[in-house]
Amino acid sequence: MMITVEIVDKWMELFYLKVSEQKAYLSELDTPIGDGDHGNNMMRGMQGVKDSLDKLTKPDLKTTFKTIAMALISKVGGAAGPLYGTAFLEMAKKCDETQAPVELFSYALEGIKKRGGATVGDKTMIDVWAPVVDILEKSSLSVEQIREAANGTKDLVAKKGRASYLGERSVGHLDPGAVSSQYLFESFIEAGGIK
Amino acid sequence: MMITVEIVDKWMELFYLKVSEQKAYLSELDTPIGDGDHGNNMMRGMQGVKDSLDKLTKPDLKTTFKTIAMALISKVGGAAGPLYGTAFLEMAKKCDETQAPVELFSYALEGIKKRGGATVGDKTMIDVWAPVVDILEKSSLSVEQIREAANGTKDLVAKKGRASYLGERSVGHLDPGAVSSQYLFESFIEAGGIK
Amino acid sequence: MKKIINNPGDVVPEMIDGLVRAYPQYVKQIPETEAVVRSNKASMDGKVGIVSGGGSGHEPAHPGFVGKGMLSAAVAGQVFTSPTPDQIYEAIKAVNTGKGVFLVIKNYSGDVMNFDMASDMAELDDIPVKSIIVDDDIAVEDSLYTQGRRGVAGTILMHKIVGAAADQGASLEEIEKLAKEVLPHIGTIAVALSAATVPEVGKPGFELADDEIEYGVGIHSEPGYRREKIKTSHELVEELVSKIDSELHLDGSHKYAVLVNGMGATPLMEQYVFSHDLLNELAERKIEPAFMKVGNYMTSIDMAGISLTIFELVDDKWLDYLNYPVETIAW
Amino acid sequence: MKKIINNPGDVVPEMIDGLVRAYPQYVKQIPETEAVVRSNKASMDGKVGIVSGGGSGHEPAHPGFVGKGMLSAAVAGQVFTSPTPDQIYEAIKAVNTGKGVFLVIKNYSGDVMNFDMASDMAELDDIPVKSIIVDDDIAVEDSLYTQGRRGVAGTILMHKIVGAAADQGASLEEIEKLAKEVLPHIGTIAVALSAATVPEVGKPGFELADDEIEYGVGIHSEPGYRREKIKTSHELVEELVSKIDSELHLDGSHKYAVLVNGMGATPLMEQYVFSHDLLNELAERKIEPAFMKVGNYMTSIDMAGISLTIFELVDDKWLDYLNYPVETIAW
Ligand SMILES: Nc1ncnc2c1ncn2[C@@H]1O[C@H](COP(=O)(O)OP(=O)(O)O)[C@@H](O)[C@H]1O
Numbered sequence A, B: 001m002m003i004t005v006e007i008v009d010k011w012m013e014l015f016y017l018k019v020s021e022q023k024a025y026l027s028e029l030d031t032p033i034g035d036g037d038h039g040n041n042m043m044r045g046m047q048g049v050k051d052s053l054d055k056l057t058k059p060d061l062k063t064t065f066k067t068i069a070m071a072l073i074s075k076v077g078g079a080a081g082p083l084y085g086t087a088f089l090e091m092a093k094k095c096d097e098t099q100a101p102v103e104l105f106s107y108a109l110e111g112i113k114k115r116g117g118a119t120v121g122d123k124t125m126i127d128v129w130a131p132v133v134d135i136l137e138k139s140s141l142s143v144e145q146i147r148e149a150a151n152g153t154k155d156l157v158a159k160k161g162r163a164s165y166l167g168e169r170s171v172g173h174l175d176p177g178a179v180s181s182q183y184l185f186e187s188f189i190e191a192g193g194i195k
Numbered sequence C, D: 001m002k003k004i005i006n007n008p009g010d011v012v013p014e015m016i017d018g019l020v021r022a023y024p025q026y027v028k029q030i031p032e033t034e035a036v037v038r039s040n041k042a043s044m045d046g047k048v049g050i051v052s053g054g055g056s057g058h059e060p061a062h063p064g065f066v067g068k069g070m071l072s073a074a075v076a077g078q079v080f081t082s083p084t085p086d087q088i089y090e091a092i093k094a095v096n097t098g099k100g101v102f103l104v105i106k107n108y109s110g111d112v113m114n115f116d117m118a119s120d121m122a123e124l125d126d127i128p129v130k131s132i133i134v135d136d137d138i139a140v141e142d143s144l145y146t147q148g149r150r151g152v153a154g155t156i157l158m159h160k161i162v163g164a165a166a167d168q169g170a171s172l173e174e175i176e177k178l179a180k181e182v183l184p185h186i187g188t189i190a191v192a193l194s195a196a197t198v199p200e201v202g203k204p205g206f207e208l209a210d211d212e213i214e215y216g217v218g219i220h221s222e223p224g225y226r227r228e229k230i231k232t233s234h235e236l237v238e239e240l241v242s243k244i245d246s247e248l249h250l251d252g253s254h255k256y257a258v259l260v261n262g263m264g265a266t267p268l269m270e271q272y273v274f275s276h277d278l279l280n281e282l283a284e285r286k287i288e289p290a291f292m293k294v295g296n297y298m299t300s301i302d303m304a305g306i307s308l309t310i311f312e313l314v315d316d317k318w319l320d321y322l323n324y325p326v327e328t329i330a331w
């Protein structure tokens, strides 16, 4: 399965809907170990993505990815903006070379790691992105696997982002960015991104 | 009955005790129609009076009145300080001429009126001082008469002082300065100031 | 009551001590008083002294406005209680350099009487003293037969005007004349979201429900003219401006200075949002302020709320006075 | 939540609008952004530009510190949310006069990443950009393997230092060197009496009982290191000073600057009482601050509390920089 403009459009549409539905929940997750704005941030970003994509007429894949990246970068702010933005920017850079999800997501993950300096196990969105890439390298990807990855952040001690100020006290809480990333990949599956 | 240094000493001692006992009540009266400090103000003042009088050795009446006045003026502040202070300053000025309570109180009352620009019926301490002088001009003075005067301020609309900002809404509340004046004259009777 | 204090009875002396020691370049304490005077003594030479003050709890007023170009001294009373005449008298003596002393008094019976007694004392020393009684709070009905209006945040503008004139060498008579001319052109009105808690009292001066506000409250939690459900900033602005309008008769062809004043617990965030709505409201009346300030200037301890002061600049010189440089902690 | 606002989502643009229109003599808005830049353009000519900013809710930080001698521009994000790179990039372009631009960033992952992306963009335009990441909050354990320490009120002192150096003609490299030298000598720690309420959230970031305080909270209601019953000002000072002491090793033979910073809802009355106790505590260690400021500089919306910043003045020039005159709304 190769990523196409149609899949990306559908993907963003579904992700937009999930973020709208879960906005309050994402902010709630961000309250005990963050500053309670992750839902608002993602909603602002996805509204921007929707508005920008709506303005495009027959864009190619690269333009689509770049448009998403720029909308996220210029609307989200906070930590999530540059991270999701960088992810899509990296995919824009590489999508002429390859349209394979696993390869694009892998470039995106490298971008996220570089941008934020975090690594696997730091209780961030990386703890969903990294397993997703790992799984895709070997086989297909299921909603259950994604959820399992996101839920796994509950037991971790935060090392990066606001939650890290809590140290050990961050254990027992889901990472909000991991959960929004879970929605992102669930939407990707629903959009038909995985064969 | 003429006022003597001994009577004034006793008078101030008793007034000090009454103010100590009723400090919270006086401030409470000052809350709905003022700023809730009348008890604290009077306590600060009477503490000052006590401390200053304790330092005097064999003072004459004039020195005693002046000492009380200066202590009140320099310790109370607010509206009550200059008013009570002026009252005792006027008595100091005139006590060489006369030691009759009615005459001294009458001079004090004129001082209060001049200092504050209020008159009878404005719901102030004057509504105790004026009846006290009136009564003494005709006969003796009883605790009941003093209390009646103070209670009478309940029905008045405040025209001067902080309570005046409330206008009609000041009706139904006792004037705190009238009540502290009630204590002042009650103490005077208890000190043996009235034959 | 949750406050960063020690003994509630020690708040005033401790606060004054903290202030003068934090800012020795601007102010020093007059020994054995709670009055502060300019550190820059030379700046007072040959000039009329300007003394103000009142009860504490309005910080940075009044000690924060002491310095070259503004007040010469400020006297701090107990919380919400006028200072005593002996302290005011000490301040008068400390700033008199032979040109006389001008007192800026807020219209409360306590303040008026205590400052009066202090000027009586100063006159016995042959120090010429004149004064203005500021009564800018238009929430209260004006009347000769009552206490009249309260002095509130507009007082700060009076300090600035007379302070600048004094620094420029105006005589005591000229300053009195100026103050009298300025006074009727200043109008202030407030809205409160919560009342102040006097440390020695320990509970708020009045209670407002979680969704209630009160228009027209004074800076000592004096009651206002109406209580209602919380409104948007835009609606609050409409109410307050219309009240001031009916008093000052706002006119697009005139010049105005504007002071948006936080009452103590209201953050600048809200004060700037309020300013945004205010400037829109004024623009609809073709008014663009010639001078504006936003911040905590005349507070009411930890009251939440805002007061709005509008000052018609009838004389262009008044604008120069407002812009005249000062050396103070808080202007 | 009782606040003087309109739509909670409009707080930031309305606040910035109110601010720039109230103070056109100091700042103007960069079109289509929530960034403000000096009105006095000439003051930036031939100088390194200084840009700071971050999430809103810390007013007067950061726009209140824009002006000759301090920041060249400030970028305001959503409440408690870092601004986006495009806005920061616009600010960089607006202040670059050919000498390059220096960024003062508070150490939050969002701020660091967004400012980083903005400097990447600027570098594509051949604008030289350098930066300092301020991490003065000693409440948090310092570690290379985590996010490290937060940037809080000490950031204001960094603004002042690099702003003065830039105004005096320092090069971008000199400013970077200066900022790096200064940074380890600034330590801040806070105590909270209540948490901030983000308008779009509508309830406080955490709950403290009526008699509880929390030491070490951050400026976005990040949790602190200990909760306990309310203490006297004197005891709070002891705790905070001893924490800073164990970090900066206070020494009577060194020079210090001190910033007592109100978090938004704590009145100056309490800040001055705290200062009184602080100055006594420092005097016991034979320290009399060479420079001190007390007031609301880096707030956390309507949080009640105080932060204490101590800055060791290792170089006498640093004191000159702190005293160097500026033209800003809020310094
Ligand atoms: N350095 C980092 N690397 C990767 N992810 C990060 C990093 N810092 C934060 N995150 C992610 O960002 C999420 C928080 O995003 P958000 O709440 O929108 O931003 P902010 O923390 O600025 O309020 C976290 O839950 C985490 O997943």
Ligand SMILES: Nc1ncnc2c1ncn2[C@@H]1O[C@H](COP(=O)(O)OP(=O)(O)O)[C@@H](O)[C@H]1O
Pocket (backbone or CB within 6 Å): B030, B034, B035, B037, B038, B041, B042, B077, B078, B079, B080, B081, B083, B112, B115, B116, B117, B118, B123, B124, B125, B126, B160, B161, B162, B175, B176, B177, B178, C080, C081, C082, C109, C110
């Ligand atoms: N102009 C006045 N003339 C006479 N009495 C007055 C006047 N103003 C106030 N008072 C008296 O002072 C009392 C209030 O005193 P206090 O609470 O100590 O001062 P403040 O009002 O300054 O807080 C009032 O209850 C009233 O009796």
Ligand SMILES: [Mg+2]
Pocket (backbone or CB within 6 Å): A030, A034, A035, A036, A037, A038, A078
């Ligand atoms: Mg967040």
Ligand SMILES: [Mg+2]
Pocket (backbone or CB within 6 Å): B030, B034, B035, B036, B037, B038, B078
């Ligand atoms: Mg009173």
Ligand SMILES: [Mg+2]
Pocket (backbone or CB within 6 Å): B035, B037, B078, B079, C080, C081, C082, C110
């Ligand atoms: Mg009082």
Ligand SMILES: [Mg+2]
Pocket (backbone or CB within 6 Å): A035, A037, A078, A079, D080, D081, D082, D110
């Ligand atoms: Mg955030």
